[in-house]
Amino acid sequence: MRLWLAVFLARAAGWASRVLGHGGSSLPGAVARAIAPSVLQELGRRLPSGAVLVTGTNGKTTTAALAEHLMRRGGRAVLRNQTGANLVLGLTAALIQATGWRLLPRADLALLETDEASVPRAAAELRPRGIVVTNFFRDQLDRYGELTHAVRLVARGLEALDPDGRAILNADDPNVARLGEPLRSEQVVFYGMVAGWGDPEDSPGDVRHCPLCGAELLYRRRFYAHLGEYRCTGCGWQRPPLTVAVEEMDLVHRRVKVRFGDVAAWVPAVLPGTYNLYNQLAAMAWAWSWGMAPDALGEALNDFRPAFGRMERTAVRGREVWFALVKNPTGFNQVLATLAAEPQAAVGLVAINDDYADGRDVSWLWDVDFERWLPRVAVRQWWVSGRRALDMAVRLKYAGVAAEALTIEEDLARALEGAVDSAAGRVYVLPTYTAMLALRRHLTKQGAVRHFRQG
Amino acid sequence: MTRTLTLGHLYPDHMNLYGDRGNVIALVRRAQWRGIDLRVIAIDVGQPVAFDQLDLLFMGGGEDRDQARVAKDFLERGLVLRPYLEAGLPMLAVCGAYQLLGAYYVTADGQRLPGLGFLPVHTVAGARRSIGNVVAEIRPHAEWPPGLAGSTLVGFENHAGQTFLEPGALPLAHVLTGSGNNGQDGTEGAVRQHVIGTYLHGSLLPKNPHLADCLLAWAAARKGWQLDSALDDRLEWSAHRALLRRFHKRGLGGRHP
Ligand SMILES: [Zn+2]
Numbered sequence: 001m002r003l004w005l006a007v008f009l010a011r012a013a014g015w016a017s018r019v020l021g022h023g024g025s026s027l028p029g030a031v032a033r034a035i036a037p038s039v040l041q042e043l044g045r046r047l048p049s050g051a052v053l054v055t056g057t058n059g060k061t062t063t064a065a066l067a068e069h070l071m072r073r074g075g076r077a078v079l080r081n082q083t084g085a086n087l088v089l090g091l092t093a094a095l096i097q098a099t100g101w102r103l104l105p106r107a108d109l110a111l112l113e114t115d116e117a118s119v120p121r122a123a124a125e126l127r128p129r130g131i132v133v134t135n136f137f138r139d140q141l142d143r144y145g146e147l148t149h150a151v152r153l154v155a156r157g158l159e160a161l162d163p164d165g166r167a168i169l170n171a172d173d174p175n176v177a178r179l180g181e182p183l184r185s186e187q188v189v190f191y192g193m194v195a196g197w198g199d200p201e202d203s204p205g206d207v208r209h210c211p212l213c214g215a216e217l218l219y220r221r222r223f224y225a226h227l228g229e230y231r232c233t234g235c236g237w238q239r240p241p242l243t244v245a246v247e248e249m250d251l252v253h254r255r256v257k258v259r260f261g262d263v264a265a266w267v268p269a270v271l272p273g274t275y276n277l278y279n280q281l282a283a284m285a286w287a288w289s290w291g292m293a294p295d296a297l298g299e300a301l302n303d304f305r306p307a308f309g310r311m312e313r314t315a316v317r318g319r320e321v322w323f324a325l326v327k328n329p330t331g332f333n334q335v336l337a338t339l340a341a342e343p344q345a346a347v348g349l350v351a352i353n354d355d356y357a358d359g360r361d362v363s364w365l366w367d368v369d370f371e372r373w374l375p376r377v378a379v380r381q382w383w384v385s386g387r388r389a390l391d392m393a394v395r396l397k398y399a400g401v402a403a404e405a406l407t408i409e410e411d412l413a414r415a416l417e418g419a420v421d422s423a424a425g426r427v428y429v430l431p432t433y434t435a436m437l438a439l440r441r442h443l444t445k446q447g448a449v450r451h452f453r454q455g
Numbered sequence: 456m457t458r459t460l461t462l463g464h465l466y467p468d469h470m471n472l473y474g475d476r477g478n479v480i481a482l483v484r485r486a487q488w489r490g491i492d493l494r495v496i497a498i499d500v501g502q503p504v505a506f507d508q509l510d511l512l513f514m515g516g517g518e519d520r521d522q523a524r525v526a527k528d529f530l531e532r533g534l535v536l537r538p539y540l541e542a543g544l545p546m547l548a549v550c551g552a553y554q555l556l557g558a559y560y561v562t563a564d565g566q567r568l569p570g571l572g573f574l575p576v577h578t579v580a581g582a583r584r585s586i587g588n589v590v591a592e593i594r595p596h597a598e599w600p601p602g603l604a605g606s607t608l609v610g611f612e613n614h615a616g617q618t619f620l621e622p623g624a625l626p627l628a629h630v631l632t633g634s635g636n637n638g639q640d641g642t643e644g645a646v647r648q649h650v651i652g653t654y655l656h657g658s659l660l661p662k663n664p665h666l667a668d669c670l671l672a673w674a675a676a677r678k679g680w681q682l683d684s685a686l687d688d689r690l691e692w693s694a695h696r697a698l699l700r701r702f703h704k705r706g707l708g709g710r711h712p
Contacts, residue, residue: 066645103657147518208468214520291588338653360587366658390694394661398484398691 004035004103007043010096017149019238028096029089033353040088043095044126049076050162051126052286055120055154056068056134056176058331059115059279060086061133062271066126066283066304068111073300074292079107082359085435091122102312109116116150119157131161131167132286134279135227136175137330138364151175158183168286170278171240172227178211191244191285198273212237215433224274224337244285246277258294261346265294266333272303272311273338275331282416316420316443321427325436326350329357329367332430336373339428346426349419350396351412357431360386370399381422383407385415386435413442459492460674463504465514465552466525467497473613475515475549477658482511489683491675493494500528506539512532516550516614516656526568529555532663533571542575545649545673549659552580553644553652554616557665574645574652576636589633590703591643596625598646600672602611608643609662609698610655617652620645627653630701632683649673662698664691688705 010032017027032039044051054064061083071078081094091112093334098107114122123131133154137448138147158167158179167183169174170191180188208226210217215234231238249263254269256277266340267284268276292300311324322339326332339346354360365388374396382401384392389410397408407422409415412431416439419427431439464479465663479495485491488581493511493659540546546558554583557576560568571576594709597603610626617637620626626636627644635643645651651661651670660667664686 139615148520214524361473361656362478363474363611363656363658366474366480366661367471371480381504390690390697391662394691394694395477398480398661403690 003038003042005105006032006039007096007099008101009035010039010093013159014093014097026085026087026089026093027226029092032092032096033089036441037253038125040092040122041125042096043099043105044091046099046103047104047107047110048105050129050165051110051112052125052130052132053112053114053122053157053158054130054132054134055116056132056170057113057116057137057150057328059282060276062276062279063132063282064113064143064282065112066270066301067132067286067381068291069304070283070287070297070300071109071111071290074287074296076109077107077292078109080109080111080170081113083113085438086113087118088121088125088450091126092117114342119154120160123157123160127160127162128166128287129162130168130286131158131165132282133170133176133179134282135170135173137225137328147175148277153273154173155179155182159393160381161187166286166289168282168289170230170282171225171242172223172278174211174217174226174230174239177240181212189243189278189285190242191238191281191288192229192242193227193246193273193277193281195222195247195249196230210234211377224334225280235318236391241270242413244281244288246281256417260267260284260288260294260297263294267294267298268301270301273332274332288386311335314443316416316427316446319420319424319427320431323429323431323436323439325433327428327432329364329369332368333373335430336370336377339375339379340373342426344425346379346428347381347383347419347423347427349383349385349415349427349431350378350392351386351415351429352384352392353386353432353435353438354388355434358434362391365392365395368395374399374401377421378427378444379441381405381407383409383415383419385409385412386432412438416442457491457492458678458680459494460486460510460671460678461494461496461508462511463498463506463509465497465529465689466497466500466501466517466521467511468517469521469525470515470517470551472516472518472550473656474512474610475656478547478549478660478667479513479659480511481555481660481664483670485664485669485686486669488490488651488686489634489671493671498502500525504532506536506544509539509544510677511670512546514543514546514548514552514555521523521709522551522555524707526555527682530569530571537571540648540650543649543673545670545677546651547660547670548574548650549656550654553654553697556652557618557645560620573650574647575624576618576645576652577621578616578618582616583617585617585634585638585654586613587611587633588702589635589643590631590696591615591628591633591635592631593628596626600669603669606665607695607699608655608666609695609702610653610659610660611618612646612654613656614654618645627651627686662691664695664696673679679695682687 008343010028012032079098169190210232213235220229223339324335556574557570561579563580627640
């Protein structure tokens with residue numbers, strides 16, 4: 001009865017807040033947990049195939065979207081939390097949303113993008129059948145203090161993994177790979193790359209030392225930042241053997257040969273950039289570990305459409321507008337690297353907000369390697385916008401962008417309209433999280449993108 | 456003939472936590488715009504350094520583990536480095552580097568770790584992190600070059616350590632918004648000779664061009680040069696003033712250009 005009341009009132013609260021025009025993604029969760037503190041646990045237990053958490057610094061949303069797509073193609077009813085609603089309240093709201101009046105779930109399986117800080121609690125309550133970990137980068141340090149703290153949080157979550165569950169771990173990231181150390185080998189699926197579009201100039205990023213003994217790591221190959229094939233010069237620990245691995249690249253047909261256990265298959269590389277290939281690999285590794293055949297995976301990926309903000313392309317008044325979320329130096333560098341491969345002249349718009357969800361400290365803009373990438377990107381005019389537009393303008397000035405090539409417009413909607421109007425061809429829009437939501441609302445009003453709740 | 460200055464960037468791979476690179480970028484660009492070639496030499500753990508070849512030093516903050524790794528190396532250089540700092544070699548030390556230049560650091564479990572002891576400050580591990588935007592003012596003092604006294608600094612702090620000044624020590628600034636050194640006495644950072652220690656990120660120098668120029672002027676003066684003053688800093692000051700307006704509601708006089 002208490003559970004029913006919690007679900008009923010939470011849904012009423014969610015409905016009211018949507019009618020009032022708020023996003024309403026965490027309110028239902030808060031209401032439900034106040035009435036029945038164990039609501040997440042109890043609703044999770046009713047899901048026939050349980051819950052899977054997707055966590056890590058970058059790529060959570062893309063990985064979850066890909067995994068959902070694969071599962072649906074495989075005939076399963078999947079529920080997912082709203083993009084960004086990835087704290088415990090957001091997860092709770094997602095499960096409530098997918099629960100009917102008789103407390104029966106309308107899904108077989110919950111696929112939950114989960115913030116690192118929420119992993120211990122979410123795992124303790126849901127006892128997930130799977131935890132997918134993408135990578136660890138420095139991100140929003142004002143929230144976690146340190147990188148190693150985020151790693152410890154996810155390690156605690158893994159302790160609550162269902163005994164028959166699987167940890168899907170990125171073997172190429174030493175901090176993710178080390179999470180597999182305390183687990184039994186049949187509990188872990190390691191994914192990684194044997195062949196890749198490795199960039200030898202790419203800076204090593206955040207991890208240079210062995211997570212076990214602290215000695216220097218020696219990389220035989222790096223695919224981007226600190227992701228690659230490594231070995232410790234101290235204790236000899238090395239990248240674990242790969243269960244799911246990219247073995248060959250075919251740049252012409254944008255496809256990759258992936259080995260799943262003993263079976264290899266060519267699958268399309270559905271999104272640009274090495275970082276997205278890792279996300280795709282994570283989603284495929286998970287779907288495969290749940291019994292999907294390699295051929296079926298490749299088939300299912302053919303009609304995948306990316307989530308808004310992760311390099312989505314849309315059209316505004318005849319201009320091709322590309323959106324890519326930026327939230328930390330590594331992600332931003334990867335986006336710039338992807339744009340550098342596009343020869344068409346374009347207008348760029350960088351929109352930086354500093355709300356909690358964006359990270360309040362914008363120091364990270366100085367760790368983005370604009371000095372290296374801007375000369376290779378075919379953008380002749382940069383617009384800067386958002387609450388930290390001026391910080392971004394100063395950053396671009398010091399990266400060598402001339403005053404004539406820089407337009408400052410703090411208002412996001414006006415900046416987007418201005419950038420589109422001034423563009424002959426393409427517009428690249430690179431917003432932080434809350435700036436992306438605001439730009440999306442603006443475009444939805446203009447009818448340019450499908451509605452957020454369906455995104 | 457091109458004028459050249461050399462900046463020693465201490466431990467760029469380990470002490471680079473919050474956009475500290477931005478400080479180096481700002482110094483390089485502002486020198487370049489004045490026709491000075493500012494070369495950057497990365498100084499890593501165990502790497503020999505000829506301090507007499509350096510005109511300027513920079514060191515940022517790192518995660519605890521990285522910091523422990525460099526602390527030993529940095530303190531071993533103390534005997535050689537100190538006389539240069541005493542003689543006026545300019546240095547900017549942010550966050551962890553600031554703490555390492557002080558007398559000592561008391562960890563959460565009561566251990567007392569020695570520092571270089573150049574800045575008359577010491578640091579005690581705090582229970583709570585001080586995190587947030589900072590607005591501070593530099594009060595007039597005989598040590599300051601013109602343009603700094605009475606000006607403001609904007610930045611972002613993120614530190615668990617609480618730093619306390621010994622009697623007679625000169626703070627860099629006094630906070631108007633934010634915690635500063637310890638959240639109690641209103642001071643932020645410390646200065647001795649031409650060494651500036653501070654908790655401010657942001658990055659600090661790009662949005663505080665007067666502080667960047669102060670360091671460059673100190674470095675140039677050791678060569679017997681004057682720093683040609685005027686650069687077009689309208690954009691930098693707009694960014695600076697926007698943060699003043701937003702995070703210090705009382706507003707400050709418009710003494711910046
Ligand atoms: Zn090791």
